Amino acid sequence: MxxxxxxxxxxxxxxxxxxxxxxxxxxxxxxxxxxxxxxxxxxxxxxxxxxxxxxxxxxxxxxxxxxxxxAPKNKKNLDLKIMPGTDVTGESTCEGKINDFANFFKSRFYALKKLIESRRDFGHAMPIEKAIRLGRETKIIGMIYEKKDTKNGHVILKLEDDTGMCTVLISKDSPNIKEIFVTDEVIGVSGKSTSKGDLFIADEIFRPDIPKNNNWIASDSVSSVAFLSDVHVGSYTFLKNNWEKMIQWLKTNAYDSDIDYLVFPGDIVDGIGIFPGQEEELDILDIYKQYETLANYLKEIPDHIQIVIHPGNHDAVRLAEPQPALNEVFTKSFDSNIMMVSNPINIKVEGRTLLSYHGKSIDDWISGVQQLTYDDPIKVMEEMLKRRHLAPMYGQKTALAPEKKDYLVMENIPDIFVSGHVHGAGTGAYRGIKMINASAWQGQTEYQKMHNFNPDPAIMPIVHLGTGKMTMKNFNN
Ligand SMILES: [Fe+2]
Ligand SMILES: [Fe+2]
CATH class of the missing domain: 1.10.8 (Helicase, Ruva Protein; domain 3)
Structure with missing residues (x-):
C-alpha cells in the first residue's frame, strides 16, 4: 500500500x-x-x-x-468459501446399482450414529442383534424401517442397524408418544428387550439434534447476506416490477448497508416440462433464453456483491438430490465471478456456516407428517435440524441419488439455515440457528390457486453476519 x-x-x-x-x-x-x-x-x-x-x-x-x-464500489474484502466435502459437483459417482444404495444408507447410518454417540447423555450403543438377546437396560441406534400406530395408542417402530432389526414399542404413556417419527431417520433408543427378545421397550428417544448449548455468538463482522429464492424467470407470473424495485434498492443501498453476499437457493428459472401444461404458464419457452434473461438481470446487481447460486427442482439439472451445480451450457452468459454450486451446499462466510437447501423435501415432510403444514415451513426446517437430515424419507417425491456419502446429512452445525421451494417467507430460530424460508419472485400460479395456496413473494431476507439480526425487506409496495 x-x-x-x-x-x-x-x-x-x-x-x-x-x-x-x-x-x-x-x-x-x-x-x-x-x-x-x-x-x-x-x-x-x-x-x-x-x-x-x-x-x-x-x-x-x-x-x-x-x-x-x-470508496470504490468493488473493493470490499469479501470472505466466502465453499466448505470442503459439501459440493457434489464433479464428485458424483452413483450409477444407481443396488450396492450404491446399500453404501449410501450405510454412510447415512454411520454419520448420524456418530452424532448420537457424541451426545453426553447417550454414550455408546449396543448392536441391535446383541441388545435383543441381552434382556437388560441398554441403548441402541437404528434407522426407522417402518412406523405403525397400534389400536391401543402405542407406537411400534421397526429399527434396523448393520447387525439386525428389532421391534421397538413406545408405550402410549411414554413422554415420547407424541413425537414425530419418519422413515429412514436414525434414532437412538434406551430401553430393555423382553425376555423372548421379540420387543424392545423404549424408555427414551435420542436424536442426533443440535446441542442444547449451541448459540449464536456475536462477531465484529459488519456484512450482511441476503437471499433471493425461487426467482422463476420465464414464468408468466415472474414479478418483474417488484424485482426491478428490489434491484433499484440494491443499487442505492447495498453498499452502505453492507449487503456483501447474495445467495440464490434454487428455482432461479421456471424451467420447461416441470409439470404437465407448464408451457401455458411460460413467458419464455426456451430454457437457454430463461437463463440468459436471468444473467442479464444479475448484471444489474452491484459489483461489490459476491453472488452464489445453486439449483432447485425447476432448474436444468438432475432432479435427484444432491443436485450438482448448473452446467456451463446454461450459465455461459453469467458473469464469471458468480459462484455456481450444488444443492444443498455449506458455505463459510465471514466465519459463519451457512447451509442452503432448496427445500424440495418439504413436500414429503408435509405429506408424510400430520403435524406439519405449508403455513409453517420453518417448523419443517426445525424437524430437519433435530434429525440432522434434510430429506430422510426415501422413496417419496424427492429423488435421492445414492452417492458414496449422504450429502443430505447435516454434518456441520449451521449458523444460518435457508430454504425456499414453498414460496413462503418466514424466519425462526432453533438453538441459536437462524432459519429462513426465503420467499419467491413469482406470483400465485394456477397450480397454487387450485390448491388454495397463497405465496409470500417479493421479500428479500437479510441476515447480519455479526449480530445475527434478520430483516425481511418487502418489495410489494
Ligand atoms: Fe419455486
Ligand atoms: Fe422448488
Missing part, C-alpha cells in the same frame, strides 16, 4: 514527506484518501507535508469522517 500511495503521488509529480505518508496510510481507505488529496491540492505544490494535507482537507472534513462515501 505504501508504494501504491507513493507512486500515485509521483504520477502527479508530488513528493510526500514521511509524516504526510503516515497520515495517508493511517486512513482506513488510503488510496481513495490520497487520490482525493491529489485532486484537491494546489497545482504548484511539489513537496507535501502533513500540514499541507491538513490545510487541503480543512474545508472538507467528510474525508475523515465518512471515508466510505468515496
Amino acid at each position: 505504501r508504494s501504491e500511495v507513493l507512486s500515485a503521488a509521483a504520477q502527479k509529480k508530488i513528493f510526500l514527506s514521511p509524516d504526510a505518508l503516515e497520515m495517508v496510510l493511517s486512513n482506513s481507505h488510503p488510496m481513495e484518501f490520497i487520490n482525493t488529496v491529489l485532486t484537491t491540492i494546489s497545482a504548484n505544490s511539489m513537496f507535501v507535508d502533513k500540514k499541507d494535507i491538513m490545510d487541503c482537507i480543512a474545508g472538507d472534513k467528510i474525508i475523515f469522517e465518512c471515508p466510505k462515501t468515496i
